[in-house]
Amino acid sequence: xxxxxxxxxxxxxxxxxxxxxxxxxxxxxxxxxxxxxxxxxxxxxxxxxxxxxxxxxxxxxxxxxxxxxxxxxxxxxxxxxxxxxxxxxxxxxxxxxxxxxxxxxxxxxxxxxxxxxxxxxxxxxxxxxxxxxxxxxxxxxxxxxxxxxxxxxxx
Amino acid sequence: xxxxxxxxxxxxxxxxxxxxxxxxxxxxxxxxxxxxxxxxxxxxxxxxxxxxxxxxxxxxxxxxxxxxxxxxxxxxxxxxxxxxxxxxxxxxxxxxxxxxxxxxxxxxxxxxxxxxxxxxxxxxxxxxxxxxxxxxxxxxxxxxxxxxxxxxxxx
DNA sequence: AATCGGATGGAACACTATATCATCGGGCGA
DNA sequence: TCGCCCGATGATATAGTGTTCCATCCGATT
Ligand SMILES: [Zn+2]
Ligand SMILES: [Zn+2]
Ligand SMILES: [Zn+2]
Ligand SMILES: [Zn+2]
Numbered sequence: 001x002x003x004x005x006x007x008x009x010x011x012x013x014x015x016x017x018x019x020x021x022x023x024x025x026x027x028x029x030x031x032x033x034x035x036x037x038x039x040x041x042x043x044x045x046x047x048x049x050x051x052x053x054x055x056x057x058x059x060x061x062x063x064x065x066x067x068x069x070x071x072x073x074x075x076x077x078x079x080x081x082x083x084x085x086x087x088x089x090x091x092x093x094x095x096x097x098x099x100x101x102x103x104x105x106x107x108x109x110x111x112x113x114x115x116x117x118x119x120x121x122x123x124x125x126x127x128x129x130x131x132x133x134x135x136x137x138x139x140x141x142x143x144x145x146x147x148x149x150x151x152x153x154x155x
Numbered sequence: 156x157x158x159x160x161x162x163x164x165x166x167x168x169x170x171x172x173x174x175x176x177x178x179x180x181x182x183x184x185x186x187x188x189x190x191x192x193x194x195x196x197x198x199x200x201x202x203x204x205x206x207x208x209x210x211x212x213x214x215x216x217x218x219x220x221x222x223x224x225x226x227x228x229x230x231x232x233x234x235x236x237x238x239x240x241x242x243x244x245x246x247x248x249x250x251x252x253x254x255x256x257x258x259x260x261x262x263x264x265x266x267x268x269x270x271x272x273x274x275x276x277x278x279x280x281x282x283x284x285x286x287x288x289x290x291x292x293x294x295x296x297x298x299x300x301x302x303x304x305x306x307x308x309x310x
Numbered sequence: 311a312a313t314c315g316g317a318t319g320g321a322a323c324a325c326t327a328t329a330t331c332a333t334c335g336g337g338c339g340a
Numbered sequence: 341t342c343g344c345c346c347g348a349t350g351a352t353a354t355a356g357t358g359t360t361c362c363a364t365c366c367g368a369t370t
Contacts, residue, residue, distance in 0.1 A: 026317070045357070060320055065358065081236040082297055084326095084357060105282070107291045120285040123278070127260070127300060130275040135305030136262045142237055142299040145282060150290030181348070200326065215351060220327065239326060239357095 001088055007037045010092065014076050017093035023074055031055065032067035033088070036077050041113045042085030075101040080115060082108060082144045090117040103141065109149035116149070156243055162192045165247065169231050172248035178229055186210065187222035188243070191232050196268040197240035230256040235270060237263060237299045245272040258296065264304035271304070 002010060011034055018025040025033070035051050036043060045064050052059045068086055071077040076092050078101060079085070091102065103124040107116045123143060131138045147153075157165060166189055173180040180188070190206050191198060200219050207214045223241055226232040231247045233256060234240070246257065258279040262271045278298060286293045302308075 024317085028318075058319060061358070062320080062360090063318075066318080081299070105285065107286060107289055109291075110294065116289070118285060118289065120281065123281040123285055126275065126278040126281040127298070130260065130273060130278055131262060131300055131302065134262055134271070134273065135308065136264075136300065137303040137308045138300055139265065139302040141301070142297065143282070144236075144297040145286055145291065145293055146296070147286065147294040148292040153290065153292045179348085183349075213350060216327070217329090217351085218349075221349080 001039055001041075002037050004038075007034065010037055010088065013093045017076070018074060021074060023070075028056075028063070029067045029070050032064060033071055033076055036071070036086055037088045039087075042080045042083050042087040042115050044083075044085045048086070072101070078104065078106075078117065080106055080108065080144060081142055082146065083115070087115055087117070091119060101140075105143035105145060107149065108144060108146045109152055110146055111148055111152040114149050114151075156194055156196075157192050162189065165192055165243065168248045172231070173229060176229060178225075183211075183218070184222045184225050187219060188226055188231055191226070191241055192243045194242075197235045197238050197242040197270050199238075199240045203241070227256070233259065233261075233272065235261055235263065235299060236297055237301065238270075242270055242272070246274060256295075260298035260300060262304065263299060263301045264307055265301055266303055266307040269304050269306075 011030060014033060015025050015030070032048060032052065035048050039047075045061070045068060048068075049059060049061060049064045052064060056063070068077065068079075071086075072079060075089055077086050077088055080087055087106075089101065089104075091104070103119065105118050105120055105123055107118060109115070124141070127141050127143070128138060166185060169188060170180050170185070187203060187207065190203050194202075200216070200223060203223075204214060204216060204219045207219060211218070223232065223234075226241075227234060230244055232241050232243055235242055242261075244256065244259075246259070258274065260273050260275055260278055262273060264270070279296070282296050282298070283293060
């Protein structure tokens, strides 16, 4: 997802964001975040586990799931439900001070697997309005749009 | 989800819709659809399997997954990704003649589990516009809104 | 020192979904 | 009628995803 330099920057910003929030981005959590950020596409928990084992042979499923839970909780990553996979937040640390991420949407390419996070306020507003009309109090909305990315659609 | 009378009606309409499409709603598939429709909330594949075993002791995971695939394919049910569960389409057979369902959104109550399908064109249009702007060709969009339903929010 | 709480180690297990091969049975042409 | 094809089902095994539970460690507090 990110090149080495951008990744280091993102990790540093994550540290600062956690510090501001009184959360500890421990070495393990930071390492898992690094693995998520260096993946090309959303990455599954067991793929992360395999990579994590290179550095920590004793790692087991709870190791990675606990780290993922922390990163989700603090808005540093998102889960892509349709893929059962995780991806770095493209907007991590940029303000929104609440507990679990922020409104966002994903564009998932069926062909190449590229997944882009977008933040479209019109979509968010339409969802809020539709829920409101039903007397529903929104806490979080999953929006995952599947199809062909610009590159693959052109080919 | 539906009372016995409404369920029978829905099953009958499903048969007609399948006949029109040249698909066979076999006894097994019809039975699984019936189990989905009689569930109170979205129901998992293995819960369906347990119930199916009452009538078909030999049923196994592929039995139910194959039936679910057929029902999804023909737009008779939807999958709720956040719950890994399945729910009857509230609009089955009402026109849309394409292969895999239709644009829709779910309102999922965190407290009571009630899940309602809505069809909000403003949401669909906002999603189409956002994708268009990114040069993305939409094939299907998952919209799952989590929060508190009107009943639970009032309490 | 005693205690407490968050973080990690580690084994086992639960839940969700698919792969693969065998079998059955209706439709259809030789 | 016989043989063949093909979609549906039976049955076993396996893959993939996520959780529970208990133990341990370590720094902070009292
Ligand atoms: Zn984000
Ligand atoms: Zn693509
Ligand atoms: Zn529907
Ligand atoms: Zn509710």
